[in-house]
Each structure stands twice: as structure tokens, then as C-alpha cells.
Amino acid sequence: MTAIYILWLREVKRYTRSKVQIIASLGQPVLYLLALGYGLSPVFRRSGAGSYLQFLAPGIISMTVLFSAMFSGIALLWDRQFGFLKETLVAPVPRVHIMIGRTSGAATTAMLQGLLVAVVCVIAGFRPVSLAMVPLALGYLALIALVFAALGTTIGSSLKDMQGFQMVMNFLVLPIFFLSGALFPLQGLPAVLAAITRVDPLSYGVDGLRSALIAQSHFGFLTDAVVLAALAAVVVCLGAWRFTKIEV
């Protein structure tokens, strides 16, 4: 248990100390929020779908959590060759504890980053419809963070060197984001796209977040929660299994 806690704490400490990185990783979400949020707003309004900024904000918050969680998961690859992870892998501690500590730490920092973007969204004019629903939104955020931190751990444990990193970015992380409905409503999509969005885990995260923050839901908030929770359980197990197979 000590191992889990101190490895979790390590991730959080690292995050709070890398102030430059925190600011830098705010750039992309802010750009999306301003360029798309304000840029597409008139078109969105004309189509009678309400405020695009309101619609987009949960998507951008989800995106932040996705990128942040996946990155720190995949950074494991670097950490195990040149970083502290290697030192923990030879300690007399069960591998699974190390994986849980690190993954929960990655999920926590991803969530903190998501919350930071949420604050930016509020400054930009986003308003949740009901403050009472905010705790529920935090729950969805935590699930998104956990699913993708564990997925990142799975991938980071499986890759041999940094060559695969670009592949993962272009063929996994970006599609997960763009095909999740973070940027567009899931109603009335072409059949193929609709099918793809249905197997994209982030779709359920974004949808859950929207149900809590702006009271709009495509799949239903309960479906979102069940799918995400089940997925989190599966990916954490998968990640733990891959993690125990890492060779030092």
C-alpha cells in the first residue's frame, strides 16, 4: 500500500512542479475553445442547436484529459529506460502495486489538468446548467482519466522504443478525439460514422460530461457511466498484465 501511495504522490508532485508544462499544455485546448467555440458559434446558432461554446466546452475538457492521461501513460516507456520507473521495477514490491500507483497518479494529474481547462472554459463564457450536477461531472472526468491513463500504461508497457509513439498518436489518440463527438453532435450522423462513434470510448465520456454539465445526452447518462466503468475495469486489468511483462 505504501508503494501505491508514494508512487501516486510522486506523479502529483511532478505535475505541480512542472509549471511551464502546465501552461504549455493549456495552449491547445484554449486554441480549440477560442477558434472553434467562437468561430463556429454563428453557424451552430443558425442551425438552431444553441450555443456552440456551451456544447464544445465538455468536449474540450474531455480532450484535455484524454491527451494528458495518454501522454503520461506512454511516457512510461521513457521512464522505464531513463527514469525512476526502472528503479521501482527492481524494488521488492509487487509489480501490480507499482502499476496502480503510477496509473492512478497519471489519472489524477490528467484530471487536474482537465479541471484547469474547465476553469478556462468558465472564463471564456461557459456556464454549467446546474451546479448540483458538477460532482457528477467530476465522476465522469475521473472515469475518462482512469480509462485513458490505463490505456496509456498498456501501450507504454508494450512499446519497445519511441518509434511506435507517432503511430499511437496518429492512429489512436487523434482518432479517439476526433471521432468521439467532442466537436460535433452525434445525432443524425452518416451510418458508418455513427457506428464508429459508438465504439469510441471517449464518446461515452464526452456524452456523460455533457449530460452532467449542459443536460444533453445522446446515449443516456446511465449508459455512459456503465460503459466507462466497465471499460475502466477491463483496461486497468489489461494494463496491469502488460506492466508485469515489462523487462528491465
Add this chain to the structure above:
Amino acid sequence: MIFVEHLTRRFGELAAVDDISFQVAPGEIFAFLGPNGAGKTTTIRMLTTLLAPTSGRIAIDGLDPERQQNAVRKRIGIVFQDPSLDQQLTAWENMDIHGALYGVPRRIRRERMKTLLTTFELWDRRDEQVQLFSGGMRRRLEIARGLLHTPRILFLDEPTLGLDPQTRNQLWTQVRQLNEAEGVTVFLTTHYMDEAEKVAGRIGVIDHGKIVAIGSSTELKERTKTATLEEAFLALTGTAIREETAGAAERMRQMARMWGRRR
């Protein structure tokens, strides 16, 4: 303290370590030398529970690294070829996490951290983040950390790679000091022959997975009728350069050098 008998490790067809036997006595400083790809790292990985042997027997302080993994891990300290510190954490925090992972009780941990950081001349810098440290300081911190849980054996895999002579000299002086004070057995690999000669009581030379000679540096020089350990080493292992295919780890190292984050 270290007992190895008919140890073999195959990777497919290739025998990276081929039927080697040797022993290291308690309190001894033993240097393991060999050209690149000779089997040094593979041997260390087997001794430190990280790789299972294909055949043969290992006993670390009487324990089997394969079956009694955690018990062996508690008895050994390892300093890897590649850096393994958390650069965003302070020297103190790096040590503290290590102590917690190895189950060193808090009070003892504090005392020992103070002793070790003082010995390795890092006490004044304990609250600075490791990213501000020089290569030599980082190495010293890694060695101090490896000794925190009072291991019986300290493994050092090319610890002085890329350090200047002054830093290397200081580092070995401190290692020897610890060896004398605590009786910790030291198993080291290096490419610097002068270091091996100066620091190690006995030297094992491995080439193509086999131990080609073992003994004190005087014995090795007498056996090969050479004047220096370097000449003895070349006489034993030949002058051919070993062309290795870069594995995944080596490719990562190249990338690390490119990005300038290595030490």
C-alpha cells in the same frame, strides 16, 4: 556472497552467457570486464533477479534470485547503466521514496539518508531538484540511494561512463570507503581498466559469454605476460572491435543523446 555455477543464458540460438562459474567473497570488490556484447549485462540481469537463467545455479547470499526474488532484491542495491533518478524530485525525495519502497522504517531511513548523503557530499544540496545536478552528482546520488536499504551486495553497471577523471576518482574513493565501513560486497562493470585495477580486489574477464580469466590484476598480467591490465585485457579478448546491432535500448539512448536529456 555471490555464487555462480554453470550459468547459461540463451536468446534463441545465441548463448549470451555460456556456462560460467565464479564466486565473490563477502566484502570483496569484484570487477567484471569484457568487450561490448560479451555477456556482462546479461549476467548482471540474472544476478539481480531481472532475467531467468536458461540453466545453471546462482546463489546471492545463499538465496536463489529466481525463486526468492523479493528476498534477493532486499539484499542487493543496483546502479544501472542508464540514469534512474526522478529529475523533478529533490535528492532527498529520491532517497526517501527508495527507502519507502524497500520498507526501511522512517526513523532509520532519516538517519541513514543523512549519513549517506554526507558521505557522498550531497547533504547541502539535498533539497534541490536532481535536474540541477551534474552527471557526477547524479551518479553519487544513485549509489547513495542504492546503499540506503543496507544491501549486502552493491551492483554497479558502468557507473563512471561519461564522467571526468576527477569525478571518477572521487566516486571510487567513496565507494571504497563504504565498502570498508560497512563491508558491502561490490560487483562492478567498467570499460576503464585503471579503475578496475585500482578499486577491485579480483577481476573477471568475460568474452563471447565465457569467462576467459579470473584473478587479481597482478595475476592477470603475469598470466598474459603483459605490463598493464589494458594489455592483459586485449591479450585475453583480442583486438577485434565488436559490431553490435543496436537494440531497442540502444536506439532509445541515441534518441536521448539527441534530445540532450542524458545525464
